[in-house]
Every structure is written in structure tokens, then in C-alpha cells.
Amino acid sequence: MRRQLELVVNGEARRLELEDQRSLLSVLRDDLGLYGAKYGCGEGHCGACTVLVDGVPRRSCTTQVGTVAGKEITTVEGLEHDGKLHPVQQAFLEEEAFQCGYCTCGMIMGACGLLRRNPRPTAAQIRTFLDGHLCRCGTYQRIVAAVQRASRLLQGAQP
Amino acid sequence: MANYAWPSRDEAQVIGKKTSRLDGVAKSTGTAKYTYDVNLKGQLIAKALGCPHAHCRITKIDTSPALRVPGVVHVEVLRDAGSEIEWQGEILAVVAAETEGAAAEGVKAIRVEYEPLDVFVKDYDLEAAERAGRTSSGGGRVQTEREPGPNDDEDKFADAEIERLLKASKYVVEGFYGIDPITHCCLEPHGSTVEFKDGKLLAYLSTQNVSGTDDGFARDLNLTASDVEVRCDYIGGGFGSKFAPDYWGVAAARISQKTGRPVKFMLDRDLELKLAGNRPSAYLKVRVGADENGVIQVWDSHHWGTGGATGGAVSQNVVPYVLVPKNYRRRVTNIKTNAAPARAWRAPNHPQACAISQTVIDDLARVMGKDSYDVFLANLVNATNGKADVYREQMRIAAELMGWKEKYHLHGKGPRNGSIVEGLGMALHTWGGAANNSSCTLRIRPDGSVESWCGTQDLGTGTRTVCAMVLAETFGLSPADVRVNIGSSKYPVSGASGGSTTVGGVSESHRRAAQDALEKLFALVAPKLEAQAEQLEAVGGRIRVKGAPQRSISWKEACALLGDMPLEVTQSYRSGTPSPLSSSQVAGVQMAHVAVDLETGVVRMKKFVAVQDQGLVINPKTCASQIYGGVCMGIAGALFEQRIMDPETGAFVNCELSDYRLPRLGDVGEIIVHLYEPDSERQRGVVGNGEPPVISPIAAISNAICNATGVRVPVAPYTPQRVLEALQRRA
Numbered sequence: 080m081r082r083q084l085e086l087v088v089n090g091e092a093r094r095l096e097l098e099d100q101r102s103l104l105s106v107l108r109d110d111l112g113l114y115g116a117k118y119g120c121g122e123g124h125c126g127a128c129t130v131l132v133d134g135v136p137r138r139s140c141t142t143q144v145g146t147v148a149g150k151e152i153t154t155v156e157g158l159e160h161d162g163k164l165h166p167v168q169q170a171f172l173e174e175e176a177f178q179c180g181y182c183t184c185g186m187i188m189g190a191c192g193l194l195r196r197n198p199r200p201t202a203a204q205i206r207t208f209l210d211g212h213l214c215r216c217g218t219y220q221r222i223v224a225a226v227q228r229a230s231r232l233l234q235g236a237q238p
Numbered sequence: 239m240a241n242y243a244w245p246s247r248d249e250a251q252v253i254g255k256k257t258s259r260l261d262g263v264a265k266s267t268g269t270a271k272y273t274y275d276v277n278l279k280g281q282l283i284a285k286a287l288g289c290p291h292a293h294c295r296i297t298k299i300d301t302s303p304a305l306r307v308p309g310v311v312h313v314e315v316l317r318d319a320g321s322e323i324e325w326q327g328e329i330l331a332v333v334a335a336e337t338e339g340a341a342a343e344g345v346k347a348i349r350v351e352y353e354p355l356d357v358f359v360k361d362y363d364l365e366a367a368e369r370a371g372r373t374s375s376g377g378g379r380v381q382t383e384r385e386p387g388p389n390d391d392e393d394k395f396a397d398a399e400i401e402r403l404l405k406a407s408k409y410v411v412e413g414f415y416g417i418d419p420i421t422h423c424c425l426e427p428h429g430s431t432v433e434f435k436d437g438k439l440l441a442y443l444s445t446q447n448v449s450g451t452d453d454g455f456a457r458d459l460n461l462t463a464s465d466v467e468v469r470c471d472y473i474g475g476g477f478g479s480k481f482a483p484d485y486w487g488v489a490a491a492r493i494s495q496k497t498g499r500p501v502k503f504m505l506d507r508d509l510e511l512k513l514a515g516n517r518p519s520a521y522l523k524v525r526v527g528a529d530e531n532g533v534i535q536v537w538d539s540h541h542w543g544t545g546g547a548t549g550g551a552v553s554q555n556v557v558p559y560v561l562v563p564k565n566y567r568r569r570v571t572n573i574k575t576n577a578a579p580a581r582a583w584r585a586p587n588h589p590q591a592c593a594i595s596q597t598v599i600d601d602l603a604r605v606m607g608k609d610s611y612d613v614f615l616a617n618l619v620n621a622t623n624g625k626a627d628v629y630r631e632q633m634r635i636a637a638e639l640m641g642w643k644e645k646y647h648l649h650g651k652g653p654r655n656g657s658i659v660e661g662l663g664m665a666l667h668t669w670g671g672a673a674n675n676s677s678c679t680l681r682i683r684p685d686g687s688v689e690s691w692c693g694t695q696d697l698g699t700g701t702r703t704v705c706a707m708v709l710a711e712t713f714g715l716s717p718a719d720v721r722v723n724i725g726s727s728k729y730p731v732s733g734a735s736g737g738s739t740t741v742g743g744v745s746e747s748h749r750r751a752a753q754d755a756l757e758k759l760f761a762l763v764a765p766k767l768e769a770q771a772e773q774l775e776a777v778g779g780r781i782r783v784k785g786a787p788q789r790s791i792s793w794k795e796a797c798a799l800l801g802d803m804p805l806e807v808t809q810s811y812r813s814g815t816p817s818p819l820s821s822s823q824v825a826g827v828q829m830a831h832v833a834v835d836l837e838t839g840v841v842r843m844k845k846f847v848a849v850q851d852q853g854l855v856i857n858p859k860t861c862a863s864q865i866y867g868g869v870c871m872g873i874a875g876a877l878f879e880q881r882i883m884d885p886e887t888g889a890f891v892n893c894e895l896s897d898y899r900l901p902r903l904g905d906v907g908e909i910i911v912h913l914y915e916p917d918s919e920r921q922r923g924v925v926g927n928g929e930p931p932v933i934s935p936i937a938a939i940s941n942a943i944c945n946a947t948g949v950r951v952p953v954a955p956y957t958p959q960r961v962l963e964a965l966q967r968r969a
């Protein structure tokens with residue numbers, strides 16, 4: 080059904096008239112011009128489209144936009160603060176945790192969600208939490224290292 | 239022309255240093271624009287109707303109901319009534335609409351009637367393929383130390399000679415080995431956003447071949463290649479499947495031409511898997527005979543497989559793989575199946591050839607009751623690429639990193655921990671990786687800024703960063719000081735990124751252009767420093783006199799001498815030209831440590847070691863990335879990935895990511911990468927390494943499973959079910 084929705088994306092409230100059954104992924108990308116969340120499978124199986132909804136990672140491809148009206152939506156574009164990269168982004172950069180980078184924004188959002196819940200995850204916990212995120216280029220080992228580095232950065236410790 | 243060369247290890251300031259990729263920020267902030275992220279004003283969204291049948295004839299196709307769907311603007315029919323369709327997913331028609339939803343509705347509304355035809359997809363079953371008339375010879379070769387006499391029938395002689403050699407062998411191994419087809423499964427699907435305007439086409443294409451795809455669009459639209467610009471800034475994976483506009487890209491362009499609107503057409507995941515690239519299968523029956531030291535003296539094999547409806551099986555030229563005895567007979571049978579044609583898949587032919595032939599060496603070790611390492615070592619005398627010494631050294635390093643000696647036990651003889659047994663396996667590989675054609679235009683402006691243009695692409699391999707590092711090295715600057723432009727067919731032509739040829743090509747063109755430019759700059763600077771141009775060097779942001787560093791001027795001051803005319807140089811490298819900057823042929827050794835659960839059949843990766851030569855390493859950071867990635871893709875093919883087709887209907891049953899199993903974070907274990915770069919290899923110059931690391935993992939993992947369990951699981955992927963079946967067969 081087409082209706083007026085208020086979406087709070089990266090701290091900014093926007094009123095949009097939308098089919099409320101459309102996927103959050105398509106609204107973010109095609110209506111709001113936020114391309115960080117990617118289409119990989121459209122069915123919740125790759126994690127490339129991950130964003131945070133009220134701080135919790137969600138697959139935006141299988142999330143109907145009507146169900147997240149009024150909730151706090153964070154995309155990778157909303158992570159930078161005062162022109163500085165978020166520690167998770169910084170850590171991905173330093174560990175070189177990507178190749179083609181197509182999975183990266185989803186990975187970073189998944190990692191942000193994990194570190195909010197568990198600021199000091201073990202390698203095993205990282206692997207379990209991010210299990211639904213595919214990286215076809217095979218950068219997994221460095222992704223685990225990046226999340227561990229991010230955890231240290233967030234604690235203010237030397238990475 | 240300058241005297242092209244790389245600086246020595248000691249002199250190098252940038253190359254050989256771990257450098258973070260220049261596009262890292264763009265990739266981690268979401269600002270990197272992939273083809274899928276290109277939306278043009280007023281664009282239509284296109285969706286495809288894929289054929290539901292694997293083999294049929296279209297008897298009727300009616301698109302008029304689709305045109306009545308609100309929002310649908312155009313329907314392009316690609317296959318008319320009467321067309322024979324030979325694989326599931328083949329695109330019959332494309333619907334372009336104002337929204338994605340309308341396009342999808344339009345696709346559903348198209349009415350098609352089909353006449354079913356016979357389906358064959360059992361590529362593993364040679365006899366069934368023969369009965370179905372689906373086979374053709376892919377050639378073969380016989381090589382024996384003894385030559386047939388003038389009156390001998392060659393075939394009969396070969397038969398007798400092979401039998402004689404097998405009989406004379408101390409050890410004989412007879413076996414069956416195989417590897418199923420897999421897909422490319424790029425995370426960013428194939429597709430494009432195109433705009434036809436004023437007789438020109440602008441195509442944002444997800445491609446590995448920016449410079450070589452304009453032509454493909456042009457031909458179909460009756461344009462010249464110069465009327466077309468192809469752009470690709472970022473690409474979410476290609477692995478050999480994205481060299482062409484593809485007929486769906488051309489269809490999008492045609493729709494744009496007809497409607498006067500930009501068109502975005504990206505494949506959905508299921509069509510991506512069905513259509514957009516797969517790797518041929520390979521199944522091999524073999525007998526080998528070895529002497530008392532385990533050196534294989536005779537190899538006799540027949541393999542078969544499918545590249546789908548048009549492609550062939552794995553080439554006979556690479557079987558047996560790398561280690562080729564003096565006597566061999568090999569032949570291959572191509573099988574035609576109702577599956578989409580195969581495409582070049584990272585290191586075409588090699589992973590399969592390695593998987594079906596280096597497993598044989600490990601089985602020989604098992605039969606002999608010897609350490610697999612020693613049997614591989616003994617067989618290095620059969621290395622046909624002249625790299626026996628390199629392999630020997632790489633094996634030593636890999637074994638140390640793996641802890642091979644401490645951990646190794648004979649096949650099936652290790653301790654059992656509950657239901658878990660562990661094992662080690664190894665394999666080795668080779669690849670060409672020679673530099674591709676590449677041109678680079680370089681501009682140095684009087685304000686000191688440096689900018690380059692090259693029609694190459696960065697698949698995530700780090701090409702951009704390599705270009706910048708080569709320029710920075712030459713000019714004594716830092717990579718961040720130079721601006722690298724790639725990703726447009728309007729830039730100087732550079733080859734497709736396939737076969738590990740890019741790093742060599744762009745290193746050649748950029749180093750050549752930079753050395754030429756520097757020589758010109760030195761000529762301007764020399765009088766200022768009261769020196770000869772040959773005495774100058776560019777180091778640390780300054781141009782200075784060698785041996786008298788106090789006589790120097792800054793890079794900026796030097797460039798100011800250009801006056802009002804920027805210095806512009808274009809240089810090219812043509813593939814195959816002997817050069818001190820690049821070469822080809824690499825060697826690599828890999829070792830796997832796995833744990834196998836005898837009750838569930840589950841194989842877990844514990845540790846993997848990859849020792850890889852690639853000549854001179856420009857950026858160890860991105861170079862190692864390639865190896866991690868290659869190993870992961872290899873693990874995927876060994877344990878998880880498999881295209882599963884319904885044997886009766888030919889339907890691709892696991893064409894969604896929910897069922898098409900790829901490894902996940904917890905599936906790959908610990909991976910250790912060693913860049914093998916002694917002076918002997920470094921002095922060869924740059925060689926690509928995109929393909930080599932993906933070759934050995936399947937054989938190495940198969941050998942590790944066999945070492946753990948004492949049983950060969952014949953066909954990859956080595957899924958729990960197949961492991962259990964193999965264990966049961968032994969029981």
C-alpha cells in the first residue's frame with residue numbers, strides 16, 4: 080500500500096510517500112541515493128545489504144520498509160563522525176579486509192552490530208555472528224582480524 | 239627511451255612495501271560506485287524472462303499481455319518462436335519498465351509455449367553420455383620413450399608399451415577422480431546501466447575488460463567502437479566471467495536506443511548462477527606405474543567432462559598436471575550437456591587438472607606406505623616447467639610453516655580423537671601470468687601534480703594502487719601524491735583482466751611512461767644542478783645528484799621548470815615483448831591440514847599454507863590478498879561449491895545463495911601466506927598471481943582427507959555425504 084512514512088536514516092528524519100511493502104534496500108538505494116548497502120541475493124542469504132535498525136543488524140533486502148518506519152536506521156554512510164572514519168571502518172582499512180569491496184559495507188555494519196552487543200568478541204564469536212555474511216573474494220581471515228582490531232580501537236586501546 | 243628497469247631491493251622506496259589500497263576509504267564508506275550503484279535520470283529498469291526448461295523449442299511467445307502491465311514501456315524479444323533453447327535460464331525476453339516491480343510483473347505476464355526436447359546433464363556418467371550421443375573426442379596424446387618401429391601400428395604399439403611399463407612398475411595405482419562444475423557466483427551480478435543518446439552509447443558495465451567491450455556493444459547497435467564509452471570504476475567480482483557486454487548488456491543498449499531512455503539491467507541471482515559463468519567438470523580414470531622410489535614412469539588416463547552446451551572439457555594438455563612422466567597416454571572426451579556454456583574460471587583448466595592428477599600422486603604414497611611429501615619430492619624429476627628447484631625450496635618452506643614433519647602420519651594411521659581424525663595433504667601448481675598489453679598516458683603539470691590514465695580496471699586486486707606505487711617509486715613520491723585514472727574505454731587501451739596478466743601489463747606501461755617522463759624532467763633540471771641528466775635521481779620528493787644529495791631541488795621546483803606546458807608521455811607495452819620489467823611462469827606449493835569427523839563426514843579446515851612465487855612483488859599487501867582469496871575459493875571448490883542439476887529435467891536446483899553453498903567465516907581455518915621472493919625470482923620482474931593460488935587447494939585438501947581417513951573421496955566437492963559414502967565403501 081502506498082502511504083506516507085517517516086524514515087529516520089543516519090539521524091535524519093525524512094517523510095516519503097512509498098509502497099510500504101518495498102524492500103528497505105531498494106528505498107535506501109533508489110529513493111535516498113544511499114548505495115552502501117548492496118544487492119547480493121535479495122533473499123537474506125549474503126549479508127551485502129546489512130544495515131542497523133535500532134542498533135541491530137538487519138538484512139535490508141528482506142525488510143519491508145513499512146516495518147521500520149520511525150525506527151533508527153543506520154547505513155554505512157552514517158558511520159563517519161566529524162569527517163573521521165568509524166573505528167570499524169578504520170580497522171577494515173588497516174587490515175586490508177577487502178578485495179572487490181562489494182561485501183564490505185555489509186560486513187562493516189554486521190561488525191558494528193556485533194561490537195555494540197559484545198565489545199570484546201573472541202575470534203570464534205566473530206565468526207559465528209558474521210556467519211551469514213558472504214565474501215566471494217575470500218577475505219575472511221582479515222575480516223576477523225579487522226573486527227578484533229576495531230574492538231581494540233573502540234576500547235581506546237592500542238590496536 | 240629510458241633504460242627500463244626496477245630498482246634493487248635496497249634502493250626501492252615504494253615497491254615491495256606493504257601499502258594500503260588507495261580505494262580502501264571509498265570501499266569502506268560506501269562511496270565506491272559499482273555498476274549496480276549507477277542510476278541514471280529517467281532510467282527504465284529491465285528484468286529478464288529466463289527459460290524454465292533445460293532443452294526445448296519455443297512454439298509461441300506472446301508479449302502483448304506484458305505490454306498491458308502498467309509501467310511497462312518496452313519488451314525486447316530475444317528468442318522467437320521456433321528457437322531451440324539448450325539450457326535453463328536462457329533469456330527469452332527482456333521487459334523494461336518504470337519500476338522494478340512493474341518489470342517483474344511484465345515478465346510474469348509474457349505467455350510462452352514450449353515443446354520439450356531431450357535433456358542430458360549427467361556429465362559424470364560417460365556411458366550414459368555415449369548412449370545419448372552427447373560425446374565427442376577432445377583429442378589426446380601418446381608419448382613413450384621407446385618409439386614404434388616403421389611397421390608398427392601406432393595404437394597397438396602404445397597399448398603394448400603402456401601395458402609393458404605398467405607390468406614392469408614396482409607400484410601401480412588405478413583410480414577414479416573427479417570434480418563437479420561450479421559457478422563464478424560474483425557477489426555483484428552481471429549487468430549494466432546504459433544510455434543511448436545522440437548516436438552515442440555510454441555503458442556502465444560490470445566488466446573485467448573496460449578497453450575491450452566498447453566494440454561488442456558497437457557491432458550490434460551499428461555504431462563504431464568510438465561511439466561507445468564503457469566505464470567501470472568498481473566491480474564486485476568477475477573471476478573470468480565478465481569479459482564481454484554479454485547479450486543481455488547488448489539487449490539493454492538496444493532498448494535504450496529504441497526508447498530513448500537509459501536502461502538498467504542487472505541479473506537476478508538465480509539467472510546470474512544459471513547463465514553468467516561456470517567451470518567445466520572433469521572426471522578421470524587412470525592407471526599409473528612407479529618405480530621403487532615412487533617416481534611415476536607411466537601414466538595412462540582418459541578424462542571427460544562438460545563445458546555445457548557449447549564448451550569442451552578440461553584440456554588434455556594439462557593432464558597429468560605439472561609432473562609429467564616420460565611415458566604417458568592421455569585422452570579426453572567432451573560431453574555436451576544442457577547447461578549454459580562454461581566461461582574462463584580463474585586459472586582455466588588448472589584447478590581441475592591439479593585435482594584429478596595430483597591426487598594420484600598422494601594415492602601412490604598411500605599404496606607405498608610412504609610420506610606423501612617424499613613421493614612428491616621424488617616426482618619433481620618429472621616437473622615439465624623447469625621449476626623443480628623452486629618447488630623443492632617451496633616445499634621445504636611450506637613444510638616448516640605447516641609443521642609437516644611433526645604432524646605427519648601415514649595414511650589412515652593417525653590417532654583418533656573421538657570420531658575425529660586429522661590429516662595433511664599437499665599439491666603444487668604453475669601458471670603463466672605474463673604481462674598483458676597496456677598503455678598509459680602520464681601528465682606532469684608545472685605545479686608538480688602527477689596524473690595518469692589507463693583503460694584498465696581494478697577487480698579488487700589492487701591495480702589502482704599498483705599503478706600509483708609504480709609512478710611514485712619512479713618519481714620519488716608517495717602513492718598518495720599521484721592521481722590514477724582507470725576504468726574507462728576512453729583511456730589508453732589496456733588488456734582485459736584475465737589470466738593474471740594485469741599487474742604485469744600496468745607495471746610495464748606505467749614504469750615505462752614514468753621513466754620516459756623522468757628522463758625529460760632530468761634534462762630540464764640538470765643545468766640547474768650543474769650536473770648531467772644521467773647523474774640525477776628522484777628520491778624522497780626531491781631531485782638530486784647521485785652521491786651528492788645536498789645538490790637537489792624539490793619535485794615541485796623541478797616541475798615548475800616545465801613553464802606553461804605540462805609534460806605528457808604515453809607509453810605502451812605489447813604482450814610478448816621481452817622485458818626486464820616482467821616475465822611469466824610461476825610456481826607454488828600448498829599444504830592443507832584438515833580434521834574429518836568419521837561419524838558425520840564433515841571436513842573442517844584447520845590450517846592451510848600457501849607458498850607462492852610471482853617474481854617481483856609490487857605490493858605485498860594486495861599480493862597476499864590475492865593468495866588468501868584464491869585459497870578461500872579453492873577451499874570452496876573442495877568442500878562446498880557444487881552446481882546441482884536435476885538429472886531428469888536439467889533444472890539447476892541450487893541456483894540461489896540459500897542453497898549454493900559458499901564457505902563462510904568459520905569455514906576456512908587458519909591460512910598462512912608466504913610470498914616467495916628470493917633474488918632469483920625478484921630479478922625476473924613482475925608476474926601476475928591472481929590465478930595460481932586457486933589451483934592447488936582442491937588436490938591438497940583431497941590428499942589431506944585421504945591422509946586422515948586412509949580413504950580417497952573421489953569427487954570434489956568432498957561433502958559430508960561423499961565422505962561417508964567413501965568410508966562405507968571401505969568398510
Ligand code: FES
Nearest residue numbers: 119120121126140
Ligand atoms: S542482498 Fe540482502 S542478504 Fe543478500
Ligand code: FES
Nearest residue numbers: 178180214215216
Ligand atoms: S571483497 Fe569481494 S566479496 Fe568480499
